[in-house]
Amino acid sequence: MYQLCPSILSADFNRLGEQIKILENEGVQWLHIDVMDGDFVPSISFGMPVIKSIRKESKMFFDVHLMVTEPERYIQDFVNCGADSITVHAEACEDLERTIERIKDAGVKVGVSIKPATPVNDISHMLEDVDMVLVMTVQPGFGGQKYMDECTEKIQELRELIDKENLDVDIEVDGGINEGTLETVMKAGANIFVAGSWVFGGDIAENVRHIQKEIEEISDRIE
Numbered sequence: 001m002y003q004l005c006p007s008i009l010s011a012d013f014n015r016l017g018e019q020i021k022i023l024e025n026e027g028v029q030w031l032h033i034d035v036m037d038g039d040f041v042p043s044i045s046f047g048m049p050v051i052k053s054i055r056k057e058s059k060m061f062f063d064v065h066l067m068v069t070e071p072e073r074y075i076q077d078f079v080n081c082g083a084d085s086i087t088v089h090a091e092a093c094e095d096l097e098r099t100i101e102r103i104k105d106a107g108v109k110v111g112v113s114i115k116p117a118t119p120v121n122d123i124s125h126m127l128e129d130v131d132m133v134l135v136m137t138v139q140p141g142f143g144g145q146k147y148m149d150e151c152t153e154k155i156q157e158l159r160e161l162i163d164k165e166n167l168d169v170d171i172e173v174d175g176g177i178n179e180g181t182l183e184t185v186m187k188a189g190a191n192i193f194v195a196g197s198w199v200f201g202g203d204i205a206e207n208v209r210h211i212q213k214e215i216e217e218i219s220d221r222i223e
C-alpha cells in the first residue's frame with residue numbers, strides 16, 4: 001500500500017488547521033509530524049500542544065517522528081496528545097529495544113528511523129518488532145534539502161530483508177522527495193513517502209492531486 005505523507009514542517013503555521021483540511025479533502029490519510037528538540041538535531045520545531053490542537057479537528061493518521069534525544073521520556077505524552085504512530089531514531093535511544101517495547105505497550109504503531117550514515121545492519125535484527133522503518137534521505141533537521149543518492153541502496157537492502165522474511169513492515173522515506181526522486185525510492189522499495197516542500201509549496205490541493213497521480217502511474221509502471 002502506497003501512502004503520501006505530507007510533512008507539516010513545511011506548512012504555513014499561521015494557517016495550519018486550514019492547510020491540513022485541504023489535505024484531508026484531497027483524500028490524504030497520513031500526516032507526518034516532525035518533533036525536533038534542538039539537541040538530537042540542531043533545530044527546534046514544535047511539540048505536544050500543537051499536536052493536541054490539530055488532533056481536535058483531524059481524523060488523519062498522525063505519524064509522529066521524534067527527532068529527540070532519549071525519546072522514551074515522552075512516549076506517553078505523545079500518545080496522550082493523539083499520535084497514531086511514534087517513530088524514534090536508533091541513534092537517539094540508550095536502549096532501543098526497550099523504547100520500542102514501551103511504544104507498543106502504549107498502544108500505538110512503532111517505527112524506527114535511521115540517519116543517512118547509519119547502516120541498515122544496526123536495526124536489521126529488530127525488523128520483526130516494528131511496523132515501519134523510516135529511512136532519512138537527508139540529514140534530519142530541516143526541510144527543503146536535496147535527496148542523498150547514497151540512501152537508495154539502504155532502501156533496497158531493507159526491502160530485500162523485509163520481503164525475504166515475509167514481514168509486514170512499511171518503508172518510509174523522508175527528505176528531498178519530489179518529482180525527480182519519487183520513482184527512484186518507489187523502485188527501491190519504499191511505500192510511504194514523506195514530502196514537505198513538494199506538498200506545501202504553492203497550491204496544496206493541486207500538488208496533492210499531482211503527486212497522487214504520479215504515485216499511481218509509477219506503481220503501474222513498476223509492478
Ligand SMILES: O=C(CO)[C@@H](O)[C@H](O)COP(=O)(O)O
Nearest residue numbers: 140141142143144176196197
Ligand atoms: O524530517 C524532515 C527534515 O528533518 C523532513 O520531514 C522534511 O520536512 C521533509 O522536507 P522536504 O525535504 O520534503 O522539503
